[in-house]
Amino acid sequence: MKKILRELAKPENSSYIVKEEIAIQFAAPFHFHKGYEFTYIVKGHGKFYGGDSLLNFTAGDLYLFGIGFPHYFINDKSFVRSGELAHSIVIQFHENFLGGDFYLQPEFLKVKTLLRTAHLGIKITNPGTRLKKLMMAAPKIPDLKGLINLLQILETVSSLKMADTAIISTNAFENAISTKRKENKLDGVYRYVLENFKDQITNQKAASLAFMNESAFCRYFKRRTNKTLSQFVNYVRITHAIHLLAEEDMSISKVCFECGFGNLSYFNRQFKAVTGNTPYAYRKEFCK
Structure with missing residues (x-):
């Protein structure tokens, strides 16, 4: 299974992307992006393979993936047989989605640190009610209110205590975005x-x-x-x-x-x- 570069196809009238997936099972292949991604599992459980780690995932989990971080969700067969529909909400954005210099502003220092760490993949182990509400609201809020919602998510996650987050991978994956790299035979x-x-x-x-x-x-x-x-x-x-x-x-x-x-x-x-x-x-x- 080749790691696939999935470009972030940003709408013309938006600086970020929101996708809501409801299906029998999560269908995305083992892939990575030239951008950042929040993934919130609304319903479903199974195995998550990201970077060099393997984890269980379940409803209520929230993840942040950085540039080039390869990831793949697969629902357990027991969930697929249950007849329930898997449900996830994904928010994707480029590094410069607010302009090239916004990270230099002092108010974004914690966000800059968060996104730098996201190259290793981050699991928010205790999202809390506020974060869950913000993620659930993302597909329904357009225009400026939607952008403010994303900023609130970034601010909330960047302010979490270390005990509420976990680094997924043990190695950095910055080089994974090269489309000329050799396919991993494994x-x-x-x-x-x-x-x-x-x-x-x-x-x-x-x-x-x-x-x-x-x-x-x-x-x-x-x-x-x-x-x-x-x-x-x-x-x-x-x-x-x-x-x-x-x-x-x-x-x-x-x-x-x-x-x-x-x-x-x-x-x-x-x-x-x-x-x-x-x-x-x-x-x-x-x-x-």
Whole structure:
């Protein structure tokens, strides 16, 4: 799956873009922009792959992506089967959407710092009622009032405490906006795993998606990710298990099998290797 440069097609009568998506599932491919993006999840849950990180996402989440930050949302199959519609609100804007020098104004110092950090991707862990209302209002407010609404979002997010935000990626992605960069051979593999982690994942299938023979693929994957494919699959499964332990009232053995593990003791060992806790201890400590 190639990372796609999606240009921000700004309307002629606006300095920014607002999009509202309501569909069976989120359809955007693994992509990045030459601009900034707020994404608010109104309804839906699944996996979010951004930069070099994998997270669970759910309704109420708010994200800010900077220039060149690659990202991809995929709804869990359980959500798609539920018949509910995924719903998101996206606000996009270029760095100079208020003119080239507006960041130099002292009132925008915190916003400038926020947008610089956004190259790593930011998850607002506690958006609060005000931010949610501002995002929900964005598609309905035109003209100057809409621009003021965006400025209020930027001001509110830039004023949040560190405890209310989390950096998504461990590496900067400023160079990702180059359209001449080599395609990452692993992008298709990531999508294959994210969409099918509950099933059997094979090196043979993954290698074919990377257009490599199996032995070369295994070496390449380990060199690029510091994990074997099996270790990466387990990481995705454990990420899903964390979501189930926190959000669903099901037994640990059922969580094990829902995540694609076929053996409870192996699941317990892998969960502890990733999180430092057994599933039981994790639920007891973090999911009260």
